[in-house]
Every structure is written in C-alpha cells, then in structure tokens.
Amino acid sequence: MIGIGIDIGATNTKIIAITKTGKLLKEFRLRTLPGKGCSKFIRKLSEIIKTWKSEYGRNLKSIGIGVAGDIDPEKGIIRFSPNLGWRNINIVKPIEKVTNLKCFVENDANMAAWGAFVFDLNRKSKNVITITLGTGIGSGIIINGQLYHGSTGSAGEVGHTKIFSNGERCSCGAYGCLEAYIGSYAIIKRAKKSIKNLKAFINKYSLNFPKKLNTICIKNAADNNDKTALKIWLETGLMLGQGLANAILILNPDCLVFTGGVSKASKYILKGVKHIFFKQKIVTPFKHLKIIVSKTADLGSIGAALYGIEHTK
Amino acid sequence: MIGIGIDIGATNTKIIAITKTGKLLKEFRLRTLPGKGCSKFIRKLSEIIKTWKSEYGRNLKSIGIGVAGDIDPEKGIIRFSPNLGWRNINIVKPIEKVTNLKCFVENDANMAAWGAFVFDLNRKSKNVITITLGTGIGSGIIINGQLYHGSTGSAGEVGHTKIFSNGERCSCGAYGCLEAYIGSYAIIKRAKKSIKNLKAFINKYSLNFPKKLNTICIKNAADNNDKTALKIWLETGLMLGQGLANAILILNPDCLVFTGGVSKASKYILKGVKHIFFKQKIVTPFKHLKIIVSKTADLGSIGAALYGIEHTK
Numbered sequence A, B: 001m002i003g004i005g006i007d008i009g010a011t012n013t014k015i016i017a018i019t020k021t022g023k024l025l026k027e028f029r030l031r032t033l034p035g036k037g038c039s040k041f042i043r044k045l046s047e048i049i050k051t052w053k054s055e056y057g058r059n060l061k062s063i064g065i066g067v068a069g070d071i072d073p074e075k076g077i078i079r080f081s082p083n084l085g086w087r088n089i090n091i092v093k094p095i096e097k098v099t100n101l102k103c104f105v106e107n108d109a110n111m112a113a114w115g116a117f118v119f120d121l122n123r124k125s126k127n128v129i130t131i132t133l134g135t136g137i138g139s140g141i142i143i144n145g146q147l148y149h150g151s152t153g154s155a156g157e158v159g160h161t162k163i164f165s166n167g168e169r170c171s172c173g174a175y176g177c178l179e180a181y182i183g184s185y186a187i188i189k190r191a192k193k194s195i196k197n198l199k200a201f202i203n204k205y206s207l208n209f210p211k212k213l214n215t216i217c218i219k220n221a222a223d224n225n226d227k228t229a230l231k232i233w234l235e236t237g238l239m240l241g242q243g244l245a246n247a248i249l250i251l252n253p254d255c256l257v258f259t260g261g262v263s264k265a266s267k268y269i270l271k272g273v274k275h276i277f278f279k280q281k282i283v284t285p286f287k288h289l290k291i292i293v294s295k296t297a298d299l300g301s302i303g304a305a306l307y308g309i310e311h312t313k
Helices: A038-059 A092-099 A108-120 A184-194 A198-205 A215-223 A227-251 A261-279 A299-310 B038-059 B092-099 B108-120 B184-194 B198-205 B215-223 B227-251 B261-279 B299-310
Strands: A002-008 A012-019 A024-031 A060-067 A070-072 A077-081 A086-090 A102-107 A128-133 A137-143 A255-259 A290-293 B002-008 B012-019 B024-031 B060-067 B070-072 B077-081 B086-090 B102-107 B128-133 B137-143 B255-259 B290-293
Touching: A002 A038, A002 A108, A002 A299, A012 A038, A012 A299, A024 A038, A038 A060, A038 A092, A060 A092, A060 A108, A060 A299, A070 A102, A086 A092, A092 A102, A102 A108, A102 A299, A108 A128, A108 A137, A108 A255, A108 A299, A128 A227, A128 A261, A128 A299, A137 A227, A184 A215, A184 A227, A184 A261, A198 A215, A215 A227, A215 A261, A227 A261, A227 B227, A255 A261, A261 A290, B002 B038, B002 B108, B002 B299, B012 B038, B012 B299, B024 B038, B038 B060, B038 B086, B038 B092, B060 B092, B060 B108, B060 B299, B070 B102, B086 B092, B092 B102, B102 B108, B102 B299, B108 B128, B108 B137, B108 B255, B108 B299, B128 B227, B128 B261, B128 B299, B137 B227, B184 B215, B184 B227, B184 B261, B198 B215, B215 B227, B215 B261, B227 B261, B255 B261, B261 B290
Parallel strands: A002 A060, A060 A102, A128 A255, A255 A290, B002 B060, B060 B102, B128 B255, B255 B290
Antiparallel strands: A002 A012, A012 A024, A070 A077, A077 A086, A128 A137, B002 B012, B012 B024, B070 B077, B077 B086, B128 B137
C-alpha cells in the first residue's frame, strides 16, 4: 500500500510517496505561490498526483495533506491559513474528484504528531504531545493512540496559550502567547538585543551565505560554547517549559516529542524545559513523562502520508 | 442495575445508591475523620456497603469512589490526598474483598465530570471539560465520550496551570496557579481587601450563623447589586477565563460545564469568563463552545455511582 503525503508551506510544497512501512519512494517540491490563488495550485497538485497514480496503479490508495492554520478536517476545508492567506478553501473535494483517491487534510502540526506517533514511537506511547518548533509553534495531540482533533479540528494550539499576562504581541494578534517568546523570530529578536557585537557574532557563527542571524547561527554559537547563545537557548527552554507544563497538567501524556527546525537546538533548549518540569509541585505527571526529539526529517509530509494510509480501507 | 457512589471529603463522606438511570434510592453521610487513619474508615465504609448489598441483592453491581488528590485509577490507589493527609492507600482492593463488588476510584473532579457528561449533557457532547469551583479548582475531561485519565490518572489539573508568572502562592506550593486566584479562600482574601466596611458587609449579606464572610455572602451581595461584590466576581471570572482559555486552546472541547459550590455565583463569574473568550484571536474553538452550569447537586457522588455502573458488565 502506498500513500501520498503533502506538506503545504508558504514558499514550497513538499509531495512524497511512501509505503505503509514508511519507505520513501518519491519526492517532489513545488513552489506554492499562494498569492496566485488556490485554484491553480490545487489543479497543479492534482495533476502531479494523477501522474504518480498512473505510475503506482492500484497500490496508491490515499492522500494526506498538512497545512498550517485553522483546518476543518471533517469537511476537508482550510478555514484560514495565515501563512497562505487562504480562507474557506475546500481542498479535499477537488483533489478527490480529479485523482479518485481518498484525501485527508489536517493542521500540519497534527500530521507531524501522527508521524511522530507511528514513526518515532512505533505507537508505543498512547498519549502524546508533539511540539513543532519553528517560525510558529505547532502542536498535535495523540490520545489513546488516535489523533485528537478536538471538536472543530482546532485542538493542540499550545503555541497560543498564554505564558505571560499582558506580554509580547504574537503574530495571532493576542499578547503573551508562548509563540511570541519562542517562535524563531522571537528568539532572533531576543538574540539581537543580548548579543553585544552582533556583526562579529554573525561573522563567526553563521553558516549561511550571505551570513545572517538565524536560529542555526545561534545554535552553532552554542555548540562553540558561546555564553550569550547558551543563555538565549536556556531562556527559550524555560519559557517553553512553562507553556508545556500547563499542557502536561491538563493532558498528562506519556510522551513529549520535539520536532521542527528549531528542535536542532533541543540539546540546549531541553535544559530549561527540564528545569521547569523538575520544579513542578504536582509531580506525578512529570515524573512519568518521556521526552524525545524526533530523528525524522519532514515529519509533516511523512505523517500526512501515513495518516492517509491509516484512514483508508 | 444499582450502583453505589462515594464522595470522600475531608469532613464528611457521602454515600449514595442510585439506579442506572440516576434515580436516588438511598443516601448516607459518614464523618471521615481522616486523622484517625484510613484502615478504620475503609472498614466502616465496607460494612455500610455490605448492609446495603444485603438490601439490594444482585441488583447492586458496583462502587465508584471520588477522592480529591493524586489518584492511580488503574491500581485503585490514593497516591496522595492533601485534604485527607493519606498517602499510598490501596482503597479498591480491601473494599472489593469485603463487599465482593467491583470498585473504582478516581479523582473527585473526574467523577463529577462523568456525572456532568451523563446526567447534565445526556452524553450529547463528546469532548467536555468540567470545572468544579470550590475550595480547590477541580477539573475532569471527557474525550470521545470517555473519561480521560491521562497516563497516570492525573489529567485535568487545570486548577494548577499558571495564569500569572511569579504570582500568588498556591496550596500546592507553586506560584501563580489558577486555584491561587479563584479558589474560595483566594476569593475571600481578595474580598477582604476590597470591601471597605467589612463588618457592615457581613452583617448585611451573610446568611450564616454566626455571620461570616464566605462566597455565599459575596454572591448574596452581588444579588443585591453591591458594586464591590460584582467587581470581585467579575475579576474572578476574568482570571478563570484566562486559565480556561489555555485549556480550550489545547483541548478544543464542545462543552464546558461548571459545578461546585462557588458555581452558584456563575451568573456573575461567567461575565468575566465570556469577556476573555470573546477577546481570543484564535476564534474557532471559542465560537463553537457551549457553556453550561450543572443543575445537579452532588455531581461527585452521582458521577462516581454512574461511572461504576458504566464500567461493570
């Protein structure tokens, strides 16, 4: 059995075909160009899938799509994706019509959570929170071995829970959200304030061309024992720990999985997270909690493909 | 089919027998006297149940017990109940041995949540958060029509999620917990600070003998349009709303149920709660949320009885 997994990002869309056991057969990157509207994009996507279908034949059963934003998985609708600027787009129906394959859409962090559950945890933890650390803070929840959508597909908005009252403004428009402190832009903003000689720092630690300050650069500095960088990551971990502590007190999961680009610095971030967890007074949910960092790149598209396969008979 | 429901409080223990459809057959109050140890209490409880069993015969199938604190429902153990001062008490086994009835123990707020789900909602909402407003802030979660325990039976500790960083000290020992602001003692403490002529206030609004300041008194003052009382309840609602908003962003329930003694003032509290919900920037989970106040007194014991019946074949 083969499934297609699609991760729609604001710049690129990743399309993969994998087997039920997670073997990657094919991958393709497509420019999303969201400003040009969704109809053209959906047509293009459907055409690619049709070509792949003619290649894999009856073995190809399903399509799973992950999109950042407010998704209605039941109706197959993107209610609102801030990154793409799309509102009320029925993405499932037109793709199903053209490809004649069962199609599912979910919030991208939900798809990553499914990927972590099947791929990283081999379904051994039943209640899991997966945190995707990147520009935004995504989160997906597995309960009793099933992806938990909540009542409107909106469950798992850990990134928009408040860690400070009247705090920093978040991209969502609210104040004090976890994401406003530990999303990659927020980390870089804090770094810019605390690094004394920014030019020298970038010159020394940036791996980009042109050289610039990003989370990879700050991670690289930490690898080189730069004290400011280590402090930035510790603070990030302490704030993340605070947000996650609330989620853990509510959900009492077996396991917490970190993924996403910024999780490359998890070695440093986890120090802060664990410090907060260790200080908790309600000890049981923290004492029994397993914490892992996903080793799987592209959990979003892999999770989407596996989710589609799982839910297609 | 008949089930026994037991709600163990620090002062009194309530025991009821009800039918599967919730008809109350019998009730009894027992002094808990937790300082005298648990063995004597469990023996006494078992003896009462045995007498009831001889009365109801084979129709009596199960026992459900709710206790405030850290409970291991799988092993039937009270890990720690701060109110009772009991640690690592296996309560299920000795009761099952003496009574020969299937017995379940859960956190009391979980049992109340089950009661709200079956009794108040008639199982029509599938994902529910029930908040018990009292001395402490209890919370129980229903997911996909089942009580959600979490991995160690600790799920639903909404009362100990943080609404302020470095805030007031909570009874759990941590700082800034929701309970430290809206538990009944916290409400009374705030009231004492803001009521100008406390003696006159108590004299006018207390219904107790001897007259004293409690949440009933403050509720009564609000009923009489006392501006300070209305302000106290509004503030309570705003803080509760903040804590609940985080829980709703994570769990995206269909329905929120309020119960517990302090929910008698919900008419005033809900103004603040709804104000916070209305201001949220992630709108979908709040737009579709139903909010109700339970009309059922003693949801704890009723929920416990119904939970026992539900889980006994």
